[in-house]
Amino acid sequence: MKLEKAIWWILVSLFAVGSILFFFHLWLLSAWAIAHPEYAAFIIGLLGFWLFANRLIFGYAGLTTFASSLLKGQEPDKKDLLLRARQKITKLEEWTVASLLALWQAVLEPYKYAYYFAFFLVFVCTMLFELGFWGDEIASWVAKGLMFGAAIPTLLVFGLDLLASHYVSEALSRESL
Amino acid sequence: MxxxxxxxxxxxxxxxxxxxxTGSFFTETSVSKAIASIPGSPIVLEAKYDQENHxxxxxxFNPGGMPETIIQQAFVFKPGRETKEKGYVVSNIPVHIxxxxxxxxEVIMKLKTGTEKLHLGDVVLATFTYIHPLSTDLYTVVHSFEMGATEKKEKKASSQPGSSPAQKSEKSNKGGHK
Structure with a gap:
């Protein structure tokens, strides 16, 4: 939870500081961005998409950790789990750990699809720029840089999602026995 | 899974x-930026005589990454055996190609109006003067065209010493780089 918040605030402040420097033409940042638009787009894509992916990345990583520790026979702290899932429920003692994990996974589901949809839009726009529907070569470079920057957190989300759903389904099937 | x-x-x-x-994308952009900043020397790949328009x-072909502009054409006509036309020189035709x-x-060079059509063996020595955005210097390419020659000879001034001003001769050297 602490690392998630720390990374989120670092990224938000980087974004804010970068935007202020850029818009007020301070500290050569805008000159550099104009000279190398594809690098700037890559960084914007990486930072911006990581901001949106942050909850998903840490959510699926946490799910994997809790589910695998449950599978190893340890009993995770339910309150900690609930706190990290950012959910409130009543009668906590009646919930099993695996059902809490399933709740957490269900909460993350709409975020995941919204995130994938945003990445899909960026990908399609990059394709259209690349095929020459709009803009010139520089525009297609910028779109491609943005797409590659966005692809890095997207790959993390994809992998962690697969891993988490595997461990959660294992934990659920073990508890139902 | x-x-x-x-x-x-x-x-x-x-x-x-x-x-x-990602790596090849950034390599590609930096390489194409580097190439786009290199002016090449134009190469005459082919020359054809257009009988109708004389x-x-x-x-x-411009092999570099920068646009180049031909600002002047000039030619020397050397008669072959079959023609009655005398040799002549037309210089400094301003163009903007x-x-x-x-x-x-394609670069079209009109021959002197009123002169005879080209016959076998006639030689037209063309000089193109061009500029590129990096400097204010003038550069030249010289191409010799022989009517009826089976192999199109593509020559630059450097390959035929003595017949023309040296290739890329600097006629003016005022500003250098901008």
Whole structure:
């Protein structure tokens, strides 16, 4: 939870500081961005998409950790789990750990699809720029840089999602026995 | 995906491809930026005589990454055996033909009006003066066209010493780089 918040605030402040420097033409940042638009787009894509992916990345990583520790026979702290899932429920003692994990996974589901949809839009726009529907070569470079920057957190989300759903389904099937 | 190891392998392969694509993308952009800043020297690939318009059509290839502009044409006509026309020189015809980078463009040079059509053995020595955006210097390419020659001779001034001003001779050297 602490690392998630720390990374989120670092990224938000980087974004804010970068935007202020850029818009007020301070500290050569805008000159550099104009000279190398594809690098700037890559960084914007990486930072911006990581901001949106942050909850998903840490959510699926946490799910994997809790589910695998449950599978190893340890009993995770339910309150900690609930706190990290950012959910409130009543009668906590009646919930099993695996059902809490399933709740957490269900909460993350709409975020995941919204995130994938945003990445899909960026990908399609990059394709259209690349095929020459709009803009010139520089525009297609910028779109491609943005797409590659966005692809890095997207790959993390994809992998962690697969891993988490595997461990959660294992934990659920073990508890139902 | 049952096996976490399989998930790991799939993600590693995808990460490899992503890294490969990202790396080659940034290499591509930096290389094409570097190439776009190099002016090439135009090459005359082919020359054809256009009988109807009494003109010679040159296919000029610009191998560099910068557009170049032909600002002047000049030619020397050397008569062959079959023609009655005397030799003549037409110089400093102002033109403005832009050669886009990496492409072959056509440059038409009209011969002196009222003169005879070209016969076998006639030689037209054309000089193109061009400029590029990096400097204020003038550069020249000299091409010799022989009517009826089976092999189109593509020559630059450097390959025929003494017949013309040296290739890329600096006629003016005022500003240098901008």
């Amino acid at each position: 049952r096996n976490p190891a399989l998930v790991f392998v799939v993600c590693v392969v995808m990460a490899l491809f992503l890294g490969w694509a 003109a010679i059509v040159y296919s000029v 832009t050669l886009p980078p990496g492409e072959t463009s």
